[in-house]
Amino acid sequence: MEETQQERQQQEVMVAGVDESELSWYALQWTLDHFSVPFAPHFPFKLVVVHAKPSPASAIGLAGPGVIEVLPIVDADLRKIAGWVMQKAKDICNSRSVHDVTFQVMEGDARNVLCDAVQKHRASVLVVGSHGHGTIKRAVLGSVSDYCSHHAHCTVLIVKRPKIEG
Numbered sequence: 043m044e045e046t047q048q049e050r051q052q053q054e055v056m057v058a059g060v061d062e063s064e065l066s067w068y069a070l071q072w073t074l075d076h077f078s079v080p081f082a083p084h085f086p087f088k089l090v091v092v093h094a095k096p097s098p099a100s101a102i103g104l105a106g107p108g109v110i111e112v113l114p115i116v117d118a119d120l121r122k123i124a125g126w127v128m129q130k131a132k133d134i135c136n137s138r139s140v141h142d143v144t145f146q147v148m149e150g151d152a153r154n155v156l157c158d159a160v161q162k163h164r165a166s167v168l169v170v171g172s173h174g175h176g177t178i179k180r181a182v183l184g185s186v187s188d189y190c191s192h193h194a195h196c197t198v199l200i201v202k203r204p205k206i207e208g
Contacts, residue, residue, distance in 0.1 A: 053086075053087065053088050054086075054087050054088070054165075054166045054167070055087060055088045055089075055090060055163045055164060055165040055166060055167075056073075056077070056087035056088070056089050056090070056165060056166070056167040056168075056169060057090045057091075057092055057156065057159045057160055057163060057165040057167070057168045057169070058070055058073060058089065058090070058091050058092070058168075058169040058170075059092055059093075059094070059152065059155075059156045059159075059168070059169065059170045059171075059186070059190075060091055060092070060093050060127055060130075060131050061093060061094070061127065061152065062123060062126070062127055063171065063173065064203075065171040065172065065173055065203055066171045067130065067134060068171060068201065068203045069169055069170065069171030069172075069201035070091070070131060070134050070135075070169070070171075071134055071138070072201050073169045073199070073201065074134070074135065074138040074140055075138065078138065078140070084140070084141075084142055085140045085142065085143075087166075087167065088142070088144070088163075089135070089140065089142070089143045089144070090143070090144045090145075090146060090159065090163050090165070091128075091131045091135070091143055091144070091145050091146070092146050092147075092148060092155065092156060092159045093124055093127045093128060093131070093145075093146070093147045093148070094148060094149075094150055094151065094152035094155035094156065095120050095121070095123075095124045095147050095148070095149050095150075096120060096149070096150075096151070097149055097150065098113045098114075098116040098117040098120060099113065100151070101116055101120060102116055124147045127147075128145050128147060131145060132145060146159065152186045153186050153189040153190060153193070156168060156170065156186065156190050156194065157189075157190060157193050157194045157195075160194045160195060160196050161195060165196050166196050166197060167196055167197050167198075167199060168190055168194045168196055168197070168198045168199065169198075169199045169201060170186060170187045170190055170198065170199070170200055170201070171187070171200075171201050171202075171203075172187050172200050172201065172202040172203075173185075173187075187200045
């Protein structure tokens with residue numbers, strides 16, 4: 043039976059956060075593999091893939107003379123990385139025959155960007171990868187997955203890559 047446009051619009055939304063890490067790609071692949079329904083015409087969620095592009099100023103992290111001249115170069119590099127991240131996410135989705143996807147690059151800290159994307163799209167699920175940092179590194183660096191699990195207004199799925207014994 044053919045799905046109507048209205049039914050498609052009422053479909054639940056899943057936001058998946060991606061960055062340039064292998065763990066991010068693993069989380070996206072795992073999600074597509076485990077949520078796809080065999081023989082279904084499409085992925086069971088409206089999928090929104092989001093990349094948080096840091097602002098050039100936050101990427102540099104320092105101020106002083108000469109920073110103004112560097113900002114456009116840093117911004118160009120951050121845009122290139124964002125383009126590469128989005129293309130890789132598209133390739134992963136296409137390889138799993140998931141074509142009805144929205145791809146977004148939003149500037150800001152990943153924690154805030156992902157929580158904002160959840161609200162903007164009224165998502166029922168947020169998927170993030172886990173970098174597997176220990177307690178001390180997580181306290182110093184701040185964990186995106188930990189922050190989102192406490193602040194996103196939806197279910198948060200944290201995908202951890204299994205440890206390889208050897």
